[in-house]
Amino acid sequence: MKIAVYGSSLLSSYWNGAATYYRGLFAAMARRGHAISFFEPDAFDRQAHRDIDPPDWVRSVVYPATPDAVRAVLAEAADADVAIKCSGVGVFDAELLRGLHGAGRPGGVHVFLDVDAPATLAELGDAPDHPLHAVLPELDLVLTYGGGNPVVSRYREAGARRCVPIYNALDPATHHPAPAVERFSAELSLLANRLPDREARIEEFFLRPAALLPDQRFLLGGNGWHDKPLPPNVRALGHVATAAHNSFNCSARAVLNVARDSMAAVGFSPATRVFEAAGAGACLLTDAWEGIELFLQPDQEVLVARDGQDVAEHLRALTPERARRIGEAAMRRVLAGHTYDRRAVLLERVLAEALDARKAGMPS
Structure with a gap:
């Protein structure tokens, strides 16, 4: 699969606790043979506080936090089998969410990956004009990095076709025992x-x-x-x-x-x-x-x-x-x-099922 991910940052954990989740999960998907592109905005001084250089398993794209740049990176979703918009990008979240569905290719799968699902669901309940209300029924899949059955049920009630938790996990190559300092x-x-x-x-x-x-x-x-x-x-x-x-x-x-x-x-x-x-x-x-x-x-x-x-x-x-x-x-x-390699097995299966469902629903 060719997977395009629109998230806060893969390269920096500065005010960005999801960084290690993105690294672990998508590196494991890359090891399974999938082509990953990760698009992140140059915002909140994160690029000045990078933890890592772009790894060799991903096509890393850092774009200016401008409307033109957002449109340009959204256009790349047309080349992906799976386009994933993550929660909490921090800039142009609504534009990325609304634009992804229209930018994706026919037969492609559109996914919302919620790295803060309980908070997002609370926002949905408080804000009838939240952009996710309009987009949610059109998405193929919602993924969350936690929440269990309570979050799955609430997302289904909000209009999601399917919601699957892909939990946080461990990348043993990155986090392991080390000498005390x-x-x-x-x-x-x-x-x-x-x-x-x-x-x-x-x-x-x-x-x-x-x-x-x-x-x-x-x-x-x-x-x-x-x-x-x-x-x-x-x-x-x-x-x-x-x-x-x-x-x-x-x-x-x-x-x-x-x-x-x-x-x-x-x-x-x-x-x-x-x-x-x-x-x-x-x-x-x-x-x-x-x-x-x-x-x-x-x-x-x-x-x-x-x-x-x-x-x-x-x-x-x-x-x-x-x-x-x-x-x-x-x-x-x-x-x-609880390793990311195990999580990637589940994610691969869920995305493949969504692609099959999308293909089955297309006119022959």
Whole structure:
């Protein structure tokens, strides 16, 4: 298949948590013989903060964030078997969404890939004029990177023909055990950009335990925290490039995951960070959300906290030996069942079915 993807950025994780998902999933599709083109706008200073150069498995196109450039890249959908518009590009999202269906070739499949499905569905409910309302019934397929049956049902109710979750996963070639480094040393580390729909949860699950455990070291990576009042035992790093994620994950006793509000409410939405940390053999501590046992077994492969008090109690009881056992068990689990190569098998099948359905519906 020739697959054209219109997303936020493949090359930069700067204010772009979906980058490693795109890299892992589409690299795995390329290994299966598919030709991938990824179109991303030059926006939000991402190109000045690239984590990687364009890899050899993809045709990477960075276009100016202008209406003419958007029209030019949309025209390339006519040459693709599958055209995928991702959520959260950040500029010209409505134009890309509306334009993709008209630009695609006859017999081609048009897909919406939602990397923040609970939030998107909330927007649909609040905004009757959202452009996705008009486009959704015309799309062949909606893919989400989480959400399980609750998200599938809500997308079907909103008019989607078919909705299939393609979950986050691990790329073992990118995220794996690495030597600990002193600058990332801590009892608990968190890697998360400061976002309005997650900040209160980070205050509860990260900053509150830090205040409860003043003798322990807490490390906070991600954009936007420079002007946030922090306890004295919390050190803010700013943006942490993906090349440093393995060392970051392997240098703390435990690594915290905190879901965004909408994903925590819906459940079945493990963040990329979950698999990155597990793949590095880190001891993962996560806020509670429904469906986690589908990915990691609580108390054996992951520690689960209902609130900041739980986080503090886990840290008080967590010995280096138990942290190592949990991390090793999590790594075995994700390598066995949650790699992007496995996700690509499902994605390939789903896209092939959509192409077959599209061909069957064309006049002979």
